[in-house]
Amino acid sequence: MEKMTLKDTVLKLTADKKYKAIREVMSVMNAFDIAEIFEQLPDNKRPVLFRLLPKELAADVFVELEDDIKEELIKSFSDSELAAVIDELYVDDAADLAEEMPANVVRRILRHASPDMRKMINEILRYPDDSAGSIMNTEYISLRATMSVEHAVAHIRKTGFDKETINTLYVIDKGRHLIGVVSIRALLFAAPQDIIEDIMDTHSIIFVNTLDDKENVAMTFEKYNLTELPVTDTEKRLVGIVTVDDAIDVLQEEATEDIEKMAAITPSDKPYLKTSAAETFAKRIPWLMLLMISATFTGIIISHFESSLGALPILTAFIPMLMDTGGNSGSQASVTVIRGISLGDIRFRDILRVISKELRVALMCGAVLAVTAFAKVYLIDKFIMGKEITLLIACVISATLLVTVVIAKIVGCSLPLLAKKIGFDPAVMASPFITTIVDAFSLLIYFWFANMILKL
């Protein structure tokens, strides 16, 4: 895939206004690669090059463009050009477009869509943003159980031309209820006079409901290794299909959202470089503010024990190390459990197994860290660096580490599961609460041990 050269070529041809050559080159390229080139073109060149594309390829390229470029292109379209592009779009892509564009552009899109397309777009737009209905395609091929294979093939040849996929055919009854599925492979292996009813798969058809969460839909694809999935309404009537490319997008979005939430960022569905600094600021500041204010607790605890620190100032130097280690131990546990929940590997009913495992891991980690810290503090800090460290101070630090790591891991692994249980988002809950709780605990334990062992 020597894409760089090709891209440079088109950019050069554009600069030289060699439009005929550009048309030739683009007509043998993939839509995605052309879209990538479009993003790098100067604004005023895009409408010119877009008009050079064959009709069907133009629609494919259009779908791959970023939202702002789509909007700007639509503004450059004549009414008939707009109608031509919309007509070539798959209905799920057209509905996505209507969801992403500002209201005045959407009105223009709907005005120039064919009545059929307009009806289908409006139907998809009815479904909530995170539902199966919002990502489905209402164009699929349906068969009747009484058709012969020959008749079915003729039907596919007649109606399948503009469908996104024809690898699976859906068998419905008169009430449009989904009663079976036939793969194109089964059709190919059957005899022309075979009846669909006899070759269709009727048991354990995997389907989803229009209102199912799109994350669950994507997980269904992953679980059952599917490439498409029928969507039915509450009366089990077939209304559309979801294809695997949309499922992949959902899985990637969900992973990104989890990652953002764990890093205390409000998720955004725009690519980083397309988001303005003000938008990025708005996604980050509430969490920074919340975490800063919750760090006040640690300040209150330290102030409360100011006299202990005054009596033995060396204790202050270990506070960041103890809090950091607690925080790191907690986030290792919480992040592992949150991802496990997202992947469906860990459920609430596993909570006791999870806690018991984290307890064992925490005791091992805590013990190793305690011994290391003891050696480091007592040997290196005292004898090599010459600090005023007693055996008892080293004991306080080691004991604090052990207990902090245990508490951090238990809090870290159980809070996400409890959050999930009571209906909160595990990833959102985890970050601020776990940090605050673990920070406060590590300080309290430190001062408690210091007062008890060192009699401050």
Place this chain on the structure above:
Amino acid sequence: MEKMTLKDTVLKLTADKKYKAIREVMSVMNAFDIAEIFEQLPDNKRPVLFRLLPKELAADVFVELEDDIKEELIKSFSDSELAAVIDELYVDDAADLAEEMPANVVRRILRHASPDMRKMINEILRYPDDSAGSIMNTEYISLRATMSVEHAVAHIRKTGFDKETINTLYVIDKGRHLIGVVSIRALLFAAPQDIIEDIMDTHSIIFVNTLDDKENVAMTFEKYNLTELPVTDTEKRLVGIVTVDDAIDVLQEEATEDIEKMAAITPSDKPYLKTSAAETFAKRIPWLMLLMISATFTGIIISHFESSLGALPILTAFIPMLMDTGGNSGSQASVTVIRGISLGDIRFRDILRVISKELRVALMCGAVLAVTAFAKVYLIDKFIMGKEITLLIACVISATLLVTVVIAKIVGCSLPLLAKKIGFDPAVMASPFITTIVDAFSLLIYFWFANMILKL
């Protein structure tokens, strides 16, 4: 999908030894759902139930089981049972199995595979673990350019029966070089006497090389919305195909790995509940140790400024808040950039745009946090809580916050890109280095402002 009831039913039937009923129930179920039930069966029941499954379904269920259960089942198989299961597996699944099992089980598997299967398994095993070759399937349908459509369909009916997918057919020349692709749709829409050469797609065929990184292969699926992808050797000879279900697994694995690395955990490809406490400990302790030791720097800095803290003990109370806010600001930036790199949204050439954007975000975040902290410290802490805070102390805290946030965001966004540039893993580099650098900076800045403004 009322799976719970079905699962309970099978478990009950198993307890009652109603094997005939179980066979009936299982024969209309999905392989994945049966596998889920198998995981919950007592160990001694699994071989019994497995023998009740029809041959093809048995292989599908086998593939979905966890590694430890697969191993235990293989041990219970007679030689002929083992041969039957292996014979039904797709070759990529058989190769996966050989990769995951202990050496003695692998020897037994290879001994009982058919000579053809053994050859194909060995071929796939030759490729590095993270390459396209290691996840490809060597069973696909190839056509000759000179075939008629009628001939091609007959060929598919003859050879396509046990192939994983027949939705795309691959056209090769005498040297097995990939010269075109034909979709099953194109075949269906063509006339019987049409020649493959005339209906095949020859330009811009998307393919990958056996040695390409499997992460790039998965990204290619996502980019071009594919359901399968041909794999060629260095001489462009077709050697296999990758299917979208494997690409989804790779994308999910990569997202999990990124998340684990960001949380300072060595990635593991086993599900959490299947990993022993000792293994989990081993994945976590090196990072905890490294981070604890690197936190020593903060201790050194604090010790160095012990006299400043002694002169004004109230300063100690704000250390955790300042370090936490710096850490949070930095991780917001680093995590966003790391995910952007993984998704292909951000590249090294974007580094100046990224830094300029983070600078603007940081100035906004820093200003808001500085003003909030000033109000909180000067108004609440001083007047309501009655602490000894002067206007100048509040200024030191606000100024430190502003500068720390700016440095944290710049370090956080640029280190992952630099790591990527010099060939390191952005996610691995980010976590320990950024934390250490930002912690050290926030303390140095704090003490610098304290000494300058408060003349300590």
